[in-house]
Amino acid sequence: MREMASLLEINELSKVYADGTAALKNVSFSVAPGEFIAIIGPSGAGKSTLLRCINRLVKPSGGAIRFRDIDAAAASRRQVRLLRRQTGMIFQGYNLIQRVTVLRNVLHGRLGYMNAVSGSLGLFSRKDVADAKAILHRLGLTEQMFKRADELSGGQQQRVGIARALSQKPQLILADEPIASLDPVASRTIMEHLSGICREDGITCIVNLHQVAMARDYATRIIGIHKGEVVFDGRPGELSEETIHRIYGAAPDWREQGGESLARA
């Protein structure tokens, strides 16, 4: 049932980097539309690699990734662009173009739909501009629209990051530790926005998180990765203390990373 309706299908995915590091080993799971998946695991487990294989910022070494009707692992250059424009990405370091306005950063989400000339020159259509403004309004950034991106606070910049992803009108959002550089209050705001918008718009989301507590609070499903392998895949309620130990290994750095708030939660 789930197989038929899946948006994303990952099968036996593996990645070995040029220096021989095996970052992913036989990772398989499928994602149904509307899921909000948190991927947790210790530093170096392969979380970023996994997300980056999905939108082909990293080329997989083996296995298959199917996104809708695109075979991502074997996609041509053109298909990779088609895949990427339907997939928004949010980064830990926000990665906004610092020197241009907030609005323009959001409009960058439209590039995948534009031709080479107008895209390179940044000649965005009126409709795109109007849509981008509406998205910024939704994220509470109307006032910041014409400011340079580097004038914003971290939390605001990450909201622009979300807005940029949304302007792609994506099917899927990949968020790589979106709150790792933010204070607890801003972290909450970002997670509220992200999960709220994805739910309202029916966007599927995969988010890498360091904090187990955050994963529990927002995810509909949690995938735990340890040394490149999936060691847990289930609902947040099924995530036991023991499983967390298994995910984070002998040295549970999750205790520092958010284990405390987990204990409180």
Add this chain to the structure above:
Amino acid sequence: MENRLLALRRQKRLQTLLFVALALAMVIASAVRTEFTPYTVFQGVGEMFRFVVDDFLPPDLSTFRELIGPALDTIYMSYIGMVIGAIVSVVLAFLAAQTTAPHRGVQVATRAFASVMRNIPTLIWAIVLVAAYGLGTLVGTLALIITAIGTLTRAYAEILEEIDMGQVEAVRATGASYFQVLGQAVIPQFFPGFVAWSLYKLELNVRSSTIIGMVGGGGLGFVIQKGLKLFQFKEVSLAVILVLLLVAGTEFVTSKIRERIL
């Protein structure tokens, strides 16, 4: 242990003393060889002062109209030298920067080429070019273009190497094509450094175009050299004043532009 440390320290002090003594000896030796003494300097200054006051002043203002043309030539040469140099250098910089070079060999070759262009002084280029093309502004312009390519290729390449690849990757992840990424993610980061370096090169060009002119590259430098040969010092002094004004003017304009853009 203690003793060893003390001995080391003593040795260090001895080394320092030796170094100072050596440096001093070298200063004295070179002063003797070049006959540089405060007295000769003083004497020379007096002589220079007399020369300037008697022969150069006052500047011959009646020749002003004749100098407008050469002054404009100097400006054109500097400007065109910078613009064409900048255009060529941008292309070469993409080949020379580690982050954008298509191949390691291309990168090394481009860097070597730029280095040769840069490290042969503009003056030498001008002399060589005069032999090939004869006197005139063409030679001056070419010499300036050549050194601009040398300097700017390296400067631009360094800017490109410092670009934040995270920003570039984020735009690529939206599905943007190569040229879209270039236009929307690379150029915004490249632009401030590009403008700063190009304007700086324009300033340098105005200055060195005088020297180039003196070996036959046209412009005010050529007027100065001709005047010196014909002992028309009062005309020369007006030309020198014009050069100073041009340099100061360029610095003023470029700093204004820089303020506006950066």
